[in-house]
Amino acid sequence: MNALIVGGGLVGSELAHMLAEAGITMSVIEQSEGQCDLIEPGLNELGVRVFCGDGNEPAVLEEADISNADVVVAATGDDEDNLVVCLLAKNEYAVGLTLARVNNPKNAWLFTEAFGVDVPVSQTTMIAELLRKQVADSSRA
């Protein structure tokens, strides 16, 4: 399986580490050169290719071979950027599966197929769900 992660911050680069260790072929696109320098040595060791550039730019996505990706993960810290990554991945490059990180829960309603998002991932919502479940369980006990 080929995966492409757009956004090599803490979330994106850790994810790349975990997936690479699980044996998935992987590329990461990160915009900041400083961040690229930081993550590249460790990821290269695991066979992950790091592309420095704007992941909303078709030329950069093509350089990272998006057309051959089975999965694209939009993991930047900006919701509009993640939406555009999925929009392009789905509509322009026919990527099978798209996952997008939701940074601001207020924007969660946008992360649907209207923007080519198959699976939205919201940390805040997940923590809230877990807490709600915890509270419900403890009140039942």
Next chain:
Amino acid sequence: MKVIIGGCGRVGSMLALRFEAEGYDVAVIDRDPAVLLPLSKQLKGRTIRGLIFDRDALDQAGIAECDVFVAVTSGDNSNVVAATLAKNIFGVPQVMARIYDPRRAEIYRRLGIPTVSSVTWAVNEILSLLMHPTLTRDATLGNGEVSLVRLAVDADMAGMTVAGLGRAGRIRPVAVVRDGRAFLPQAEELIAAGDLVELAVSTEGLGELRDLTKA
């Protein structure tokens, strides 16, 4: 008719005032209250603080009964996201996104999001003005396939017939302005220094017209 303008920079605020002058009901959204304040003193319509793809801001602006949505913030991605949701989620009949990056503008156009690529437009405009000072583009038709170009006739060109400017299928003289008065010329009309000749020109014809005026 109701129009929502996302982004209150120079383009957004001028659009807002122009739409209002045309009788539209205008609402403007911007994340920066400092740019909304000066406009709110001139505009009767509402100014709303928020991101242009934020649900609350869009609801406040009246997206549900909006006829025209224009996204002109400085962020290409914000503009694309807002225009896409206006079109596909709220079914706004007319949407437009300003995109700086020409390549992306083309892709979004293909995805059904009408875009204006202001960089491409400005570059063409500046080049045509600087490289061909006797020619001025008065209007572009369609997607720019045909332009109305104004030619200022200098001494070198004086004495040509109007028909002599024409090129079948590529350049067609339309009108002449002489001493401030416009008329539709006969083919054999001689042009004089100081005349302004209005020509309909195809993209292929532009090069020929440039050569003609240089000769």
